Amino acid sequence: MxxxxxxxxxxxxxxxxxxxxxxxxxxxxxxxxxxxxxxxxxxxxxxxxxxxxxxxxxxxxxxxxxxxxxxxxxxxxxxxxxxxxKVWTEPVTFPKWVRHSESVQVLGAHAQPLRVAALGGSVGGTVEGEVVRFPDLAALEAAPDGSLAGKIVFVDYHMQARRDGSDYGNSGRVRWGGPSLAIHKGAVGFLMRSAGTDTSRAPHTGGTRYEDGLKPIPAAALSTIDAEQLARLVALGPIRVKLALDCGWDGEYTSQNVIGEIxxxxxxxxxxxxxxxxxxxxxxxxxxxxxxxxxxxxxxxxxxxxxxxxxxxxxxxxxxxxxxxxxxxxxxxxxxxxxxxxxxxxxxxxxxxxxxxxxxxxxxxxxxxxxxxxxxxxxxxxxxxxxxxxxxxxxxxxxxxxxxxxxxxxxxxxxxxxxxxxxxxxxxxxxxxxxxxxxxxxxxxxxxxxxxxxxxxxxxxxx
Amino acid sequence: MxxxxxxxxxxxxxxxxxxxxxxxxxxxxxxxxxxxxxxxxxxxxxxxxxxxxxxxxxxxxxxxxxxxxxxxxxxxxxxxxxxxxKVWTEPVTFPKWVRHSESVQVLGAHAQPLRVAALGGSVGGTVEGEVVRFPDLAALEAAPDGSLAGKIVFVDYHMQARRDGSDYGNSGRVRWGGPSLAIHKGAVGFLMRSAGTDTSRAPHTGGTRYEDGLKPIPAAALSTIDAEQLARLVALGPIRVKLALDCGWDGEYTSQNVIGEIxxxxxxxxxxxxxxxxxxxxxxxxxxxxxxxxxxxxxxxxxxxxxxxxxxxxxxxxxxxxxxxxxxxxxxxxxxxxxxxxxxxxxxxxxxxxxxxxxxxxxxxxxxxxxxxxxxxxxxxxxxxxxxxxxxxxxxxxxxxxxxxxxxxxxxxxxxxxxxxxxxxxxxxxxxxxxxxxxxxxxxxxxxxxxxxxxxxxxxxxx
CATH class of the missing domain: 3.40.630.10 (Zn peptidases)
Incomplete structure (x- = not known):
């Protein structure tokens, strides 16, 4: 070779x-x-x-x-x-995002908590609605604008493990672009299967953003196992969940790049x-x-x-x-x-x-x-x-x-x-x-x- | 064979x-x-x-x-x-134990949260103290009565995986008997490495009990990974933690044994x-x-x-x-x-x-x-x-x-x-x-x- x-x-x-x-x-x-x-x-x-x-x-x-x-x-x-x-620092100023708490609760006959991570940059808020599952972002894109009024979108894309990590492109797109797309369709909340290749209860966070001019909705990622649970529940019939995020932007902070030189x-x-x-x-x-x-x-x-x-x-x-x-x-x-x-x-x-x-x-x-x-x-x-x-x-x-x-x-x-x-x-x-x-x-x-x-x-x- | x-x-x-x-x-x-x-x-x-x-x-x-x-x-x-x-039920009445929240926070120069599970049957409460680590229950037993006044005991027994699960006897003893032993020594809180053989952030709960006549102290299990983190921190020098459990006994409940017969x-x-x-x-x-x-x-x-x-x-x-x-x-x-x-x-x-x-x-x-x-x-x-x-x-x-x-x-x-x-x-x-x-x-x-x-x-x- x-x-x-x-x-x-x-x-x-x-x-x-x-x-x-x-x-x-x-x-x-x-x-x-x-x-x-x-x-x-x-x-x-x-x-x-x-x-x-x-x-x-x-x-x-x-x-x-x-x-x-x-x-x-x-x-x-x-x-x-x-x-x-030589050792020195150079200032780096940015808006600060903070996470306080997060939860998803399945409501009704199959009531149970699911494990979830607020996406970095998500707004806080508590919303309830029926879950509509999409296997990937393309399926969500195909839904007519406004068709998901009052619903909670669930994009269930399964990230694949690869040596070069290249499927992060696909799952990362769900995280970055999914919430805005869900807003366009009328949704009140956004859930995704974590951009992760494990099978565990540990949800994966990561940054998201909203398109300018949109009214943000709470956005979070379920652990891969919890996503599978929600998919099974949705398959049983209409499922409502309550998504509660306490998180958001909180002022500005100045940190430092720390530099060492030989x-x-x-x-x-x-x-x-x-x-x-x-x-x-x-x-x-x-x-x-x-x-x-x-x-x-x-x-x-x-x-x-x-x-x-x-x-x-x-x-x-x-x-x-x-x-x-x-x-x-x-x-x-x-x-x-x-x-x-x-x-x-x-x-x-x-x-x-x-x-x-x-x-x-x-x-x-x-x-x-x-x-x-x-x-x-x-x-x-x-x-x-x-x-x-x-x-x-x-x-x-x-x-x-x-x-x-x-x-x-x-x-x-x-x-x-x-x-x-x-x-x-x-x-x-x-x-x-x-x-x-x-x-x-x-x-x-x-x-x-x-x-x-x-x-x-x-x-x-x-x- | x-x-x-x-x-x-x-x-x-x-x-x-x-x-x-x-x-x-x-x-x-x-x-x-x-x-x-x-x-x-x-x-x-x-x-x-x-x-x-x-x-x-x-x-x-x-x-x-x-x-x-x-x-x-x-x-x-x-x-x-x-x-x-035939299908029937037979009533089963018991005191109900409930878990609301639980946390361990390392205080001071190495401040960080650790993942913890209140033990079933633990009292709630918030305590702060210096952590004293013991590799196993025998080491805790060897400490003189009253010698751990104001401290938080940490029993760091590493459970071994076996086909017949027999090391659960040893780690289960830490869970059942550890809190009372810690009380005898004067401790204000009890932590243990989970009775588990995984390496994950998921702590293992399970029942504990206090000897009659003792004043209960909050008792919880760290995930195996968090136990390793705490062991490293303790090795750096004196470490104080805040253990906060909101849990406890809450009245009585009657459930049912459900029986089906052919x-x-x-x-x-x-x-x-x-x-x-x-x-x-x-x-x-x-x-x-x-x-x-x-x-x-x-x-x-x-x-x-x-x-x-x-x-x-x-x-x-x-x-x-x-x-x-x-x-x-x-x-x-x-x-x-x-x-x-x-x-x-x-x-x-x-x-x-x-x-x-x-x-x-x-x-x-x-x-x-x-x-x-x-x-x-x-x-x-x-x-x-x-x-x-x-x-x-x-x-x-x-x-x-x-x-x-x-x-x-x-x-x-x-x-x-x-x-x-x-x-x-x-x-x-x-x-x-x-x-x-x-x-x-x-x-x-x-x-x-x-x-x-x-x-x-x-x-x-x-x-």
Whole structure:
């Protein structure tokens, strides 16, 4: 398999466009050091300890909560303890959404409670109505406008587990677009089967939004098991439920992106940007989402430091990703004028599963340098998968302004068992996978810092 | 293996005490019919449909709740729909315990909520204190009386998964005896790691009690994951928590044992008693505990009916087992004078795992008849395990007064993943295992009904 991949990479090299920049090359000495680094990191438990520390000492840390401030202090202290040369914060201001309570009660002859999570951004309120079930969003779309007056919509889309998590596109659309669609049809409340691949009673929260000009309705997700229960109940005959959410927007809050930097030994003004997001949803302790990403990248930087990287390694623990990518957008706004110096970027925000794939925005521009990197990643079981990757969450806004990015793809087969629910806890992380993740990030970050030449970062207008 | 088991059974036969009653024998025709019945039931889905019906239409049904009354009506209707010849109820009166809310909040620098279940029978109340962790009950016992004044005890015993569920003895002791022990030591609150073998955020409830004369303290169980979190927090340094339970005893309630009978064609006054308990705890829908037991035995009786059993088959859906074996005790009190006519009994109250073992109180008295029965059970993968079984829950009180019993042992390796928590739902049952369970109960019940001679039921004073 790897031979084929390498052949494909070499073919790409041959096919590189003639207008490509000066070819970037990784010095042999850096490649040798990368191999040594990789093997050492596989035996290192720094990332595990950092993950354990954040999830235990801070616990759940939704943007704007009391724990948000503690997480910021934790991150500053942890960067310092790990020996980062510079540690600073950059403010991130956002509207704060809070959850107080939530319930769904089946009424009538089959009275029983169902387990439900208010969607982030939902309005509060108590509504009662007959449940109308739709197997997916298309079925709801097909209902005539106004036809669901007084009803509670239930979109029962069953998300499928995939390695690349790609069915989140479909179930995420239900969460983002479902409530507004239900309002158009006349509904008074919105329920969905959780965007999750588990079978448990733990409902999955996550952000939603309402189209401008619509009067919002309470919107919530049932656990997958409770969705199956409601589907069985609906099949018995008309079922009324009472949906009661106490939640909503509550003023503004200023949190911080927390940044640690290992200062480059030769080109300190040029940075390789890595990171994860510091906030989490409120049910779990945010272990896979995204203490792991923070820990993988904090550990990678710390473990690279003794090698004295040529470029600076900048690790960002982004604020409030969950409620609207606030930290990533604030970072992009602040550093928009410095895109060219952000030579490369990679974020870990897809859990702590084994990393299996590698891709980069520089795939056409600098295939030779990527092929060199790939050779050091290959013993970790990581394939070159051109065209399969994309920049993860918080680095997205600055990549839209021209920053080069890479993708180190975690196996997400079980990611959506835990995503945004109470089961996202430390015990779900395999320390060996976490060490492999950290080795991949350390190797890639080190090689990007040592590369002679860049990967195409250049300012452009935001998309 | 089975050859060995048969040899052991035959050895027992030879060794049968000389004072044994007239040997009981199963007619050849009945054995043939049993094999046919067994194979037919394996393909039948009655038990599945009954389990689905109870868990969906009634849902959670704690003793004394609004759903308790609906469960009674459900059981009466289901017996009738399944063609039972007689259906009646017998009142069961008990004190009612109710749960309103429960929480544990870690205070101070590591503030976070932990997931907890009030133990059934706990008093309500709000207490704050420093947590003192004990790895097991023996360590708590070793603390001097009064030494934990003002503290909150945390017993962190890790229950082990076993096929026969035998470690429930150890973790159950923590639940039953831990609160009183903590009171003796001066504690103001009691926390335990759930008596469960899962790793999930779903805490396991279950009954507790306080020794007479003690002033009760709030008592609750953390989910296994939350217990691990608290253990990590305690290891960081002194940790204070606030434990707030709103629960307690609330008057008296009269529920019903619901009884369906297939009238015997030859000896109708003699009964083979089978059943499960109708109530459940409040978090799940009581699928494995004990809709399955009700369904297995309801289905077994219904599937035997066309064969016109010689003895009556009496199926009891017992009231309120969970809060103190109220239904089983009421049945024993009411039928204490009729022990001899309860020729044999077997209850299903250990989930819906594959049945692997068979035993009976008649093992020494009527080994030949049991060996005959075992031959029909053997193709289901059921071993003769003399001395390994015991009567399950609700039939216990009447067996103490002399009723003969059998044990059809479910594989309980995963039973305590779900026991008394929110995850006890329909999806956890394997329809094939449920059919195997039903086949075993049907075969055994049929053969006990056809046996020429009894199994030793004879009145004695209650133990």
């Amino acid at each position: 790897r031979t084929t991949v390498l052949a494909a990479a070499l073919a790409l090299l041959v096919a590189a466009p003639l207008h490509a920049a000066q070819p970037t090359r990784i010095p042999d000495a850096a490649l040798k050091q990368a191999a040594t680094l990789r093997d050492a990191v596989l035996k290192d438990d720094t990332a595990w300890k950092v993950t354990e520390s954040l999830t235990t000492e801070v616990g759940p840390r939704p943007g704007g909560s009391e724990a948000d401030a503690r997480a910021v202090e934790w991150a500053k202290a942890k960067f310092k303890a790990l020996g980062y040369d 200062t480059g030994s030769k080109r300190p003004q040029e940075v390789v940007l890595i990171g994860g997001h510091l906030d989490s949803w409120d049910y779990g302790t945010g272990a896979i989402d995204d203490a792991a990403g923070v820990a993988i990248t904090m550990a990678a930087g710390a473990l690279i430091k003794p090698l004295k990287p040529a470029r600076s390694i900048r690790v960002v623990a982004f604020a409030n990703e969950e409620q609207g990518l606030w930290g990533g957008r604030a970072y992009a706004d602040k550093h928009a004028g410095d895109v060219a110096n952000h030579v490369m970027s990679v974020e870990s925000d897809f859990g702590a599963g084994h990393i299996y794939g590698f891709d980069s925005s520089a795939r056409d521009l600098q295939p030779a340098a990527l092929a060199q990197i790939q050779q050091v990643l290959a013993p970790l079981g990581i394939e070159w998968m051109p065209g399969k990757g994309e920049p993860e969450s918080d680095i997205g806004p600055l990549t839209q302004r021209g920053m080069a990015w890479a993708w180190l793809g975690h196996d997400g087969t079980h990611y959506f068992d835990l995503h945004h629910n109470a089961e996202d806890t430390l015990d779900k992380i395999d320390p060996k996978d976490l060490a492999q993740n950290t080795a991949a990030y350390a190797v890639f970050t080190w090689l990007a810092a040592q590369a002679e030449g860049g990967f195409g970062s250049a300012p452009k207008a935001a998309e | 089975r050859t060995t088991v048969l040899a052991a059974a035959l050895a027992l036969l030879v060794a049968a005490p000389l004072h044994a009653a007239q040997p009981t024998r199963i007619p050849d025709a009945a054995l043939k019919q049993a094999a046919t019945l067994r194979d037919a039931v394996l393909k039948d889905d009655t038990a599945w449909k009954v389990t689905e019906s109870l868990t969906t239409e009634v849902g959670p049904r704690p003793g004394g709740s609004e759903a308790d009354a609906r469960a009674v009506e459900w059981a009466k209707a289901k017996f009738k729909a399944l063609g039972y010849d 009238t015997g064609s030859k000896r109708p006054q003699e009964v083979v008693l089978i059943g499960g308990h109708l109530d459940s705890w409040d978090y799940g829908t009581g699928a494995i505990d004990d809709a399955a037991g009700v369904a297995i035995t309801m289905a077994a009786g219904a599937l035997i009916k066309p064969l016109k059993p010689a003895r009556s088959i009496r199926v009891v859906a017992f009231a309120n087992e969970e809060q103190g074996l109220w239904g089983g005790r009421a049945y024993a009190d009411k039928h204490a004078g009729d022990v001899a006519n309860h020729v044999m009994s077997v209850e299903s109250d250990f989930g819906a795992g594959h049945i692997y073992g068979f035993d009976s109180s008649a093992r020494d008295l009527q080994p030949a008849a049991l060996a005959q029965i075992q031959q029909v059970l053997a193709p289901l993968g059921i071993e003769w395990m003399p001395g390994k079984g015991e009567p399950e829950s609700d039939i216990g009180p009447l067996t103490q007064r002399g009723m003969a019993w059998a044990w059809l042992g479910h594989d309980g390796t995963h039973y305590f993943d779900l026991h008394h928590n929110a995850e006890d739902t329909l999806d956890k049952i394997d329809p094939k295992d449920l059919a195997q369970n039903t086949a075993a109960y049907a075969v055994f019940t049929w053969l006990a009904a056809q046996a020429e001679g009894g199994f030793g039921s004879a009145p004695k004073a209650a133990e």
